Amino acid sequence: MIKKTITKKDFKPNSRQVGGFRRCIINYSDRGWKEKHMQYGQAYKEMMSDFLYYSPNIEYDDMSLHEISILKQMAEIMIKRANENIKEIKSE
Numbered sequence: 001m002i003k004k005t006i007t008k009k010d011f012k013p014n015s016r017q018v019g020g021f022r023r024c025i026i027n028y029s030d031r032g033w034k035e036k037h038m039q040y041g042q043a044y045k046e047m048m049s050d051f052l053y054y055s056p057n058i059e060y061d062d063m064s065l066h067e068i069s070i071l072k073q074m075a076e077i078m079i080k081r082a083n084e085n086i087k088e089i090k091s092e
Contacts, residue, residue: 006068011061016054020046021070025077036085040078047074 013021024047029039051071053060061067 006063006065008062008064010066011064013067014058014060016058017051020050021074025074028081036088040081040085043081044078047078 024043028043029036033039033042048071051074
C-alpha cells in the first residue's frame with residue numbers, strides 16, 4: 001500500500017490544485033460542455049491528473065498523507081457521480 005511509504009503528513013496545495021478542486025467538486029459541472037458524460041470526463045481528468053501534476057512551471061509538493069486523503073475523497077465523489085449518470089442514462 002502506497003501510504004506505508006509516505007511519511008509526509010501535510011502539504012500546501014498550489015493554485016492549480018485549489019482551482020481544480022473548486023471547479024470539479026464545489027462548482028461542478030464544467031459549463032463548457034452540454035453533455036453530462038463530457039462534463040464528467042473533464043472533471044475526472046482535471047481532478048485525477050492535474051491535481052497530481054499539471055505543468056513543469058507549477059510547483060508541486062511531495063506526496064503527503066493529506067493529499068492522498070483528498071484524492072480519495074475526490075475519487076469517491078466521482079464514483080457517486082458516475083453511478084448517478086449511469087442511472088440517468090438507463091432511465092432515458
